[in-house]
Amino acid sequence: MPILPFLRSSSHLTKQNRSNTFNLFPLLSFSTTTAAAISEQHHSPPPIRVALTHSSGRGVFATRPIATGDLIHTAKPALCHPSLSAINSVCYSCLKKVPNSNSFQFQGVLFCSQDCKRRCNEYYDVEMKANWTAFDDYCRNRGLKYPFMVKRLACMVISGVSKSDSLDILQPANLTSDMILEMEEEFALLRNAFSKTSIADEHIAFLTKQWYISVLARIRINAFRIELVGGLYEDLLSSLVASVEAEAAVGNAVYILPSLYNHDCDPNAHIIWIDNADAKIKALCDIDEGEELRICYIDASMDRDARQELLFQGFGFQCNCSRCLQGD
Ligand SMILES: [Zn+2]
Ligand SMILES: [Zn+2]
Numbered sequence: 533m534p535i536l537p538f539l540r541s542s543s544h545l546t547k548q549n550r551s552n553t554f555n556l557f558p559l560l561s562f563s564t565t566t567a568a569a570i571s572e573q574h575h576s577p578p579p580i581r582v583a584l585t586h587s588s589g590r591g592v593f594a595t596r597p598i599a600t601g602d603l604i605h606t607a608k609p610a611l612c613h614p615s616l617s618a619i620n621s622v623c624y625s626c627l628k629k630v631p632n633s634n635s636f637q638f639q640g641v642l643f644c645s646q647d648c649k650r651r652c653n654e655y656y657d658v659e660m661k662a663n664w665t666a667f668d669d670y671c672r673n674r675g676l677k678y679p680f681m682v683k684r685l686a687c688m689v690i691s692g693v694s695k696s697d698s699l700d701i702l703q704p705a706n707l708t709s710d711m712i713l714e715m716e717e718e719f720a721l722l723r724n725a726f727s728k729t730s731i732a733d734e735h736i737a738f739l740t741k742q743w744y745i746s747v748l749a750r751i752r753i754n755a756f757r758i759e760l761v762g763g764l765y766e767d768l769l770s771s772l773v774a775s776v777e778a779e780a781a782v783g784n785a786v787y788i789l790p791s792l793y794n795h796d797c798d799p800n801a802h803i804i805w806i807d808n809a810d811a812k813i814k815a816l817c818d819i820d821e822g823e824e825l826r827i828c829y830i831d832a833s834m835d836r837d838a839r840q841e842l843l844f845q846g847f848g849f850q851c852n853c854s855r856c857l858q859g860d
Contacts, residue, residue: 578605580825582792587852591794591824598819604801605789605813610698611688611751612758612785612809613681616672625652627758627783628808644808654691655684661729667721677784678751679718685747686722686739690731696738702791704749706848712745719744753847754791755784760805785809795847796826797839797855803827826853836860 579598585591598604614622623630623644636643639660643649664683671679688694707715719741726736759781790803790811800819803811819825830842836856843851 580604582789585794585824588794588849590792591826592789592792594819594821594823594825596821598815600815600818602815603812604815604825607787607790607811607813609785609809609811610788611681611685611694612783613677613684614783615677615781616680617780618782622782623648623808624656625649626808626810627760627785629760629782654693655687658687658691658731659683661731662725663728664725667718667725670718670721674714676718678748678755679722681751681755681784681786682718682744682747683722686726686736689738690726690735696743699747699750699754699786701788702750702754702786704746705752707745707749715745715748716741718748751784751786754786756787756790756803756811757781758783758785758805758809760807783809785811787811790827793825793827795829795843795849795851796853797828797832797836797851797860798853799826799828799832801825801827 579594579596580592581595582590583593612627614624614627618627620642621629622642624641625643625648628644628648630642630644632642636646636649638649638656641656643652667679667683671677685694685699689696722744723736723739726739790813793801793813800815800817800823801813802816803813805811813825813827815825829847830839832839834842836859840851840856843849
């Protein structure tokens with residue numbers, strides 16, 4: 533199974549930015565998570581800038597030559613959640629796989645370390661105040677995974693570890709009226725779960741139907757499906773392949789900076805996850821200064837028609853990359 537993320541598109545959908553160049557850090561400054569993630573492993577800023585492309589809205593460009601296999605930058609998720617099928621085997625906070633003997637079990641969920649438990653203490657405390665049976669059953673029965681991410685974000689906002697507008701920079705999906713109807717049901721169950729708790733009204737004032745729909749619309753096309761490749765990092769760096777064998781998804785996550793990368797069916801960059809939800813963006817080939825960095829949102833091994841269809845259905849754009857134009 534390829535590791536390529538079934539991601540989202542953002543900038544293909546609208547071209548609302550007017551200026552020619554974006555300074556990366558002001559653009560991201562509201563997201564302390566991302567800013568911290570960038571500076572964490574780089575003493576100097578990463579070799580990229582966000583700017584307008586000719587045809588695809590925003591994009592990410594190299595500010596210096598980057599060699600094949602180089603780690604371009606890392607990114608911590610703004611929001612992540614384990615898959616329901618993995619909830620008993622991965623860390624509730626960082627999605628790392630946890631052998632039971634090593635883990636900190638706490639009120640029914642697993643943590644890989646005291647650090648992770650501490651990190652999600654505040655929002656997990658909020659989550660534990662409410663009864664989630666109706667909401668969880670509704671989503672589980674319909675096979676919905678993204679509402680669990682909105683629930684987590686709501687808990688993070690209530691506990692003060694995230695802001696209600698933290699995903700606003702991301703492009704939202706176009707929604708049909710059927711999708712909105714379904715979201716309204718989920719919202720009612722979410723809101724109901726919180727309103728029966730002792731949480732003060734002012735702390736859940738942000739939790740409107742409009743907020744719920746706007747967050748979910750962004751998660752829909754910006755969420756990465758996380759497949760860990762644990763232990764293969766050195767192999768991956770020395771390899772030119774854009775996909776590797778990986779196990780089933782451990783969860784989903786939304787990032788800010790990685791969501792600004794445009795798509796190409798023959799990408800020059802790739803996102804991998806080694807042992808948790810921290811994303812690592814690496815170069816798949818030598819990249820020139822000024823060149824746009826692109827990742828592949830889908831399984832690049834599919835044929836042209838299948839890729840076009842999936843990109844249009846999932847992300848709302850027609851791919852005009854050189855591979856598609858050549859009919860490959
Ligand atoms: Zn963890
Ligand atoms: Zn293409």
